[in-house]
Amino acid sequence: MRRRSSTLTEHELEIMKIVWLHDTSTVRDVYEALLEKRKVAYTTVMTMMKVLEQKKYLKKSQAERAYVYRPAQPQRQVIGAMVRDFVNRVFNGSASPLLVHLVEEHDLSREDLEEIARLRRKP
Amino acid sequence: MRRRSSTLTEHELEIMKIVWLHDTSTVRDVYEALLEKRKVAYTTVMTMMKVLEQKKYLKKSQAERAYVYRPAQPQRQVIGAMVRDFVNRVFNGSASPLLVHLVEEHDLSREDLEEIARLRRKP
DNA sequence: CGTTTAGTACTAATTAATTAGTATGCGAAG
DNA sequence: CTTCGCATACTAATTAATTAGTACTAAACG
Incomplete structure (x- = not known):
């Protein structure tokens, strides 16, 4: 089935x-x-x-x-579940190899990364 | 169909x-x-x-x-195509909102990000 | 050489995803 | 009041994904 x-x-x-x-x-x-x-x-x-x-x-x-x-559910939550499912299915649950793909093949500017890193630094 | x-x-x-x-x-x-x-x-x-x-x-x-x-195709390439498809389908082709999801909900350490940023800085 | 074993081809069944037609009813317009 | 248009419910068809059984073949084994 x-x-x-x-x-x-x-x-x-x-x-x-x-x-x-x-x-x-x-x-x-x-x-x-x-x-x-x-x-x-x-x-x-x-x-x-x-x-x-x-x-x-x-x-x-x-x-x-x-x-x-x-x-019935906020976009944020539903998309989040889709990301989690994808990471589980494709990368056995670990997010960093996905990050590598994004950086190497998806034209992320250094600004994008710094922006993200800044978000991460002050929680 | x-x-x-x-x-x-x-x-x-x-x-x-x-x-x-x-x-x-x-x-x-x-x-x-x-x-x-x-x-x-x-x-x-x-x-x-x-x-x-x-x-x-x-x-x-x-x-x-x-x-x-x-x-018949290297893993790298096939997984890359899957990532691209996912980014297109879920995020209309833009990778940075996916990044945000990963950072905010997938326990990426600051080291991970710095490692990635380093990769990005020297191509 | 006959029998057991492993491998393949063929067949087929089930369910989800997707698409859309038809029938029917109700409110609006004349 | 009758007709028209929109909305819904019901029906149904198609295809992909998934699973697995059965029959046949060739090789290994005794």
């Missing part, structure tokens, strides 16, 4: 990114934002948002016309 | 990690290494390695008894 992903899948994440930008979103809101990036059917977005609600990433509340959705 | 993953899936990665540790591996080698971590059938490993060969992550060559597999 196939285990359900413990983190957001690619298209779920795409939707959550849109939802996190606003306080509340309807299916139509998300649908229209998503259309700017790629072709998709309204009902597809609806189905995915229903799944996201079942997975506890979204909360649904009844308004007059359409359902109103809002994030 | 569902697009084929452009990077290694969870269990594919698990197998590749074992293969990268050695020059050559048979299905049995990988099967036995994998068994230490979790229950799995021999033929499951075989099927997955066949898939990995089709996806060009493994090269197969005929030996006397069993097929001998070796990595």
Whole structure:
């Protein structure tokens, strides 16, 4: 069989990114934002948002016309869990080899690193 | 439909990690290494390695008894592609917010950062 | 030489992820 | 009041990922 992903899948994440930008979103809101990036059917977005609600990433509340959705978990926390999952899966839980990759292949300026180091120095 | 993953899936990665540790591996080698971590059938490993060969992550060559597999791409490169994919998907391609996550939640020592910064300073 | 063993090919089943159509209902507009 | 448009629920199809069984083959072993 196939285990359900413990983190957001690619298209779920795409939707959550849109939802996190606003306080509340309807299916139509998300649908229209998503259309700017790629072709998709309204009902597809609806189905995915229903799944996201079942997975506890979204909360649904009844308004007059359409359902109103809002994030059930802060972006920070969800993305953090994705990073942790990635580090576990790919680097057996140790973050520094990932750091090396980032520095060597992702055009991080020395300023970026100093900025980060400064953050780290005064907790 | 569902697009084929452009990077290694969870269990594919698990197998590749074992293969990268050695020059050559048979299905049995990988099967036995994998068994230490979790229950799995021999033929499951075989099927997955066949898939990995089709996806060009493994090269197969005929030996006397069993097929001998070796990595078709260096670990460095494959993991690098996974990091890039992750950064693109989760952080819209920018690495520094990922850095912030790592520093704030992944127990990176100041030494780690200084080590990295040193790498970065003298290219 | 016959039997046990290991390896492969083939087949197939299950579930998650993704996509979208159809039917139905309700409120708005005329 | 009737029609139109939007929203939802339900249904369903497709594909990838994952797992593993069965049958066949060749080699090793006695």
